[in-house]
Amino acid sequence: MLQIFIRFFSLGLISFGGPAAHIGYFRQAFVQELAWLDDKRYASFVALSQFMPGPGSSQVGFAIGYHRGGLLGGLAAFIGFTLPSFILLFLFAVTSTQLLDYPVTQGIIHGLKLLAVVVVADAVWIMFNQFCKRKPAILLMLFSVAVILLFPGIWIQFALLILAAVVGRQWLSSTATPAEPTKQRIKLNYLWLSIFALLFVGSTFIVSENISASESGLVSLFSQFYQVGSLVFGGGHVVLPLLQASVGDAMSNDQFLTGYALAQAVPGPMFALAAYLGAEIWIEQPLVGALVATVAIFLPGFLLMLVALKSWHALSARPHITGAIAGVNACVVGFLLAALYNPIFSSAVKDNLDMALVVIGFGLFKVLKPNIFYLVLSFAVAGAVTELI
Template sequence: MKNNREKGTLSSLLEILMVSSRLGLTSFGGPIAHLGYFHNEYVRKRKWMDEKSYADLVALCQFLPGPASSQVGIGIGVMRGGILGGIVSFIGFTLPSVVAMITYAIILQGLDVGDVGWIHGLKIVAVAVVAHAVLGMANNLTPDLKRKAIALFALIGTLMWQTPFTQVGVIIISALVGFLIYRHHTDNNDPKIQFPVSNGFAVTCLVLFFGLLILLPILREVTSLNWIAMFDSFYRSGSLVFGGGHVVLPLLQGEFVPTGWLNKDEFLAGYGAAQAVPGPLFTFAAYLGAVINGWKGGVLATFAIFLPAFLLILGSLPFWDSLRRNPKIKGALMGVNAAVVGILIAAFYQPIWTSSILAPIDFAFAAILFSMLVYWKLPPWVIVVTGAIGGSLMALI
C-alpha cells in the first residue's frame, strides 16, 4: 500500500509539473491573462476544482499582496499534491521565464524586443483567452441582477480609480454589500476543499512572513553585506505590492535605480524582455538580480521576491475553506466573487485590450483566435503558436 501511495504521489507531482510547465511556456499576457489560462486548463479541461472554488481562490489571492496569478497556481498545486505540489506548480510555471530573463540579462542585454511582431500577436492571444475566461466566470458568478450590479460597480471603480489599493478597496466594499444582501442565503452545496496544510504550519508561515518583513531592514542596517540588502529590497517589493506584476515594476525601479544598483538604461532594457516572455511578470526580478550579480543574483532575486507569496498563500489556505463555508461569510464571498468578475473585465479593457487591439486587423485576428479556442476547442498552445505566427505576418503587411 505504501509503495502504491508513493507512486500515486510521484505521479501527481509529475502531472502537476508537466501541466504547470506547459502553462509557464505558453501563458503570455500578464496576470489577468494567466488566470484565464489557469481557468481553461485546471477548471474546464482537467476539472481539478469547480468554478466556485476557483473563484474563491482567485478572490483570496486578489486580496493578498503579491503576484496573484502565481499564488493561484501555488494554491492549486497545494490542493492537488500538498506542499510539494505547490512548490512543483510554482517551479513549472515560473522557471521558463526565470531562465529567459537571466539569459536576457547575461547575453541579450539591450536587445530591443518591444516592437517585434510576434510579441504583438501574443498580446492578441491574451485578448482571446481572457475574453473566454471572463464570459465563463460571469455566467457562473453573476447569475442575478444584484451580483451583476456588484460586478458593474467593481468594473467602474477599478477603471476610474487606478491606484495600487483600488482592487483591495473594491473587494472590501463588495464583501460588505454581499454580506448585507445575501446574509440569509442558505445554499450549502459548496464542495469542501481539502488543503493538506496544518494550522500550525500555516501560522508559522504567517509569523515568518511578518518576521522577515521586520527583521531584514534591521539586518540591512547593521551589516554591510550586499546580498542581505538585495534580499531585503526584493522581499519587501514582493510583500507590499497589490495589483499584480505591472505594479511591482515602478517599485523595483525605485529600489534599484536611485540607489545605484543599476542604471535606468539597464532597467529599461529588461522591461521589454519582461513583456516578451511568458509566465509571471515578477520574474523581472531575475533580470535585475542577474544584471547586479550574474546568475546567482538572478536566483537570489527570484527566491526573495516570490517568498512572500509562498508564505502568505500557505498561511491562508487552511483557514480559507472554513471561512468560505461559514454562513456569515458566504454572502460576503458572493459579493467578492461578483466583484472579481468586474475587476477581470476592467483588466480585460485596460491594459490587455488597449495595448493589443490597435487596428481593425487586430480585432479580426482576435476574433479568429477566440473562435479557435471557444468553438473549435483547439488547445491553448495551438492558439499561442497561431498568435505568434499571425503577429509576425501582420507586421509585414
C-alpha cells in the first residue's frame, strides 16, 4: 500500500496538463516502467473510465491501484494522486482573503482566469471534434447550449442528460454488429451499485429541498458534490458547469472562477477544485468542508468503477448503451460551451487587452503546444504586469 501511495503521490506532484496528460503519465509509469499491468489491461481501464461518469484520469488511477492491491490499493492510489492538489487548493482557500489585498495577487488571479478561457476553449474544440461527428450529435450539442443559456440549473442539466441518452440510444447507436453480443454476460457488482444508487437517491432528495450547504449542514454539502460527481461524463473541465449550477448560489461568480483558475495552476485532477469550494462554503471548519466535498465528488465515479470493472467488455458490446453514452457526450460538449460563455468568458474578459491575451494564448496553445506549467506562469506574469501598469 505504501508503494502504491508513494508512486501516485509523486505523479500527483508533477501531473500538469489535465486528464489526457495524466493518462499518459500513468501509462509511462505503470505499464512501461513498473510493469504493474500490460497495455491491454491498461486500455480496458481507460475505456471504462470514458464509459462511466466521474473523473476520468482519477478513475484510471483508482483502477490501477485496485488491480495492484485491491480496494485498499485503489484508495491509496486516489489519496496519493489527489493529496498534492488538495493541499494546495485548500491553502489557497484559507489564505485567499489576505492574499487578495495585494494588487499583484489580484493581477495573477485575473491572468489565471484568462488562462481558464483558453483551456476551456481548447477542451470544447477537442471534445466537439471527438464527440460531435454526426448530425444528431451536433444537434444535441446545439440544443443543450441554447437550453442551458436560457434556463441554467442543475435539474435542467439532469433532464438534458436523460434526453440525450434517449436520443443517442435511438440515433447514435453503432450500425456495426458487435462480435458475439449475446454470448457476453454482464456480471455487475450489485453491492457497490446499491450503495451508489442509495447515495444518489438520498442526495437528490436533499438537493431538491433547495437548502444551501451553509444553512443545512455537511449532509447537504456532501449531497451537492456527490450529485455533481454522479452526473459528470467526460471528467476534467466538464465538471465546471455542473459545479457552478450546484454550488453557485453559495458563493459569488468571482469566488468560483478564482477557484477554477487556481485549479489550472496546480497539478493533479481537476475535481480537486472541490477542496477549494468546500473550504469556501464551510467557512466554520474549512478543512472539514474541503474533505467532505472532495470525498463526495470522487466517490460516485469510484463506486461505478467497482460495479463494472469485470464487465466492461460485455457493456461496450451493447450498441444501444454506446449510443446512449454518445448522446450524453454530445450533450456535455454543449454544457461546456455554455459555461465557456457564462461564467468563464463573461467574468474574465473585461477589455480589448484581455481579449488579445486570450487570442494569443489560444494560438500558442494550439500551435506550439507548450507545457501547461509554462502557460500558467506566462498568464500569471501577464496578469500581474497588466494590474501594476
